[in-house]
Amino acid sequence: MKPLLSSSSVVMCLSTLLLAACGPTPTATSVAVLPAATSAVAASATPTLTSTPIPTETPTPTPTQTATPTETPEPTDTPTPTRTPTPAPPTRTPLPDFVLRGARERYSFEEIVPLLSSPQLVSLFMRNNVRWEGDYDNRVCGGNQYDPAWIVYQHGVDDCDGHAFLQCYFLEANGWDAYVIGLSIEGGGKEICGECPGHDVCGVNLNDGRILVLDNEGQMVGPSNSLAEVARHYIAKGWMWEGGSLRTMRASHLTQVTTDYTMPKVTNLPWAFHEY
Numbered sequence: 001m002k003p004l005l006s007s008s009s010v011v012m013c014l015s016t017l018l019l020a021a022c023g024p025t026p027t028a029t030s031v032a033v034l035p036a037a038t039s040a041v042a043a044s045a046t047p048t049l050t051s052t053p054i055p056t057e058t059p060t061p062t063p064t065q066t067a068t069p070t071e072t073p074e075p076t077d078t079p080t081p082t083r084t085p086t087p088a089p090p091t092r093t094p095l096p097d098f099v100l101r102g103a104r105e106r107y108s109f110e111e112i113v114p115l116l117s118s119p120q121l122v123s124l125f126m127r128n129n130v131r132w133e134g135d136y137d138n139r140v141c142g143g144n145q146y147d148p149a150w151i152v153y154q155h156g157v158d159d160c161d162g163h164a165f166l167q168c169y170f171l172e173a174n175g176w177d178a179y180v181i182g183l184s185i186e187g188g189g190k191e192i193c194g195e196c197p198g199h200d201v202c203g204v205n206l207n208d209g210r211i212l213v214l215d216n217e218g219q220m221v222g223p224s225n226s227l228a229e230v231a232r233h234y235i236a237k238g239w240m241w242e243g244g245s246l247r248t249m250r251a252s253h254l255t256q257v258t259t260d261y262t263m264p265k266v267t268n269l270p271w272a273f274h275e276y
Contacts, residue, residue, distance in 0.1 A: 099124035109150045117174040119204055119212055119220070122167050126218030130166065131157045143260040144185070146269070149251055160216055161185075164200040167214045168251035177205040180251055181213070181227070183234050184244020186267055199239040203230065203248065228276035247271035 098107055098115045103125060107115070116122045130152070136159040137145045144161070149169035152162040164180045171178035185198035201221070202214040210223035211230060224230045227246060234240040249271045258266055 101128045104129050104156055109153045113170060113173050116170040122170045123214060123218030123220055132216040133157050134159055141259050144266045145259045146254055146266055147257055148254050161200040163216050164202045165251045165254055167202040171204055172251055179203050179248045182247040183240035186245055199234055227274050231276040246274045246276050
């Protein structure tokens, strides 16, 4: 027996039925035909829009509160530093005029003796008013010549013996234990020191037992502890020779000009001798 319908026929029938069931067949819509462009114009490139930046709001600066100026204090005067004054040197007591130059012309011997009442004053007077001349005796008499104090004062020049007698006279007259010290004045000693003519100085016993010496023109030497120490000092200087005599006498005991040729002569005056 032949089949009633073929497979393809069945398919077609089903398709038709499905279309009919879905609704009417739409009518075709007429499409308007656009006229052809006269000429082909190249499409302009669409400009790229640059994005305009949105301005940010500028912050309004908060005004800084200006500090109210405080009242400027009036400047105080800076004290000018005062310089510390340099202390003035101690005022020197002016020397009395009887020790200054020219005192021999202003004062007589009798007037000046009581004024020169200390070793210091005698030293100053001698320094300024009596000149030392080492060869005085030889020039005047050819050897030793001891003049009393007032004659030395009048002349204003002498060698060591004149200086010794004048200084000792001033001090002895004012109560000092003063005396002339003769150091190998007899001469000699040539075989030891060549030439040792000897020397005279003024010695003053001080309250402490020591001996202050006033040499030519009031030069102070010492104090020394003994006459022997004085002798050793001048031996070391070559002004006395070792083994020469050490003798003393008061200036007031010389009352006349005495030389190596008078009677008494220099070495025969009232000397006291001492060991050393």
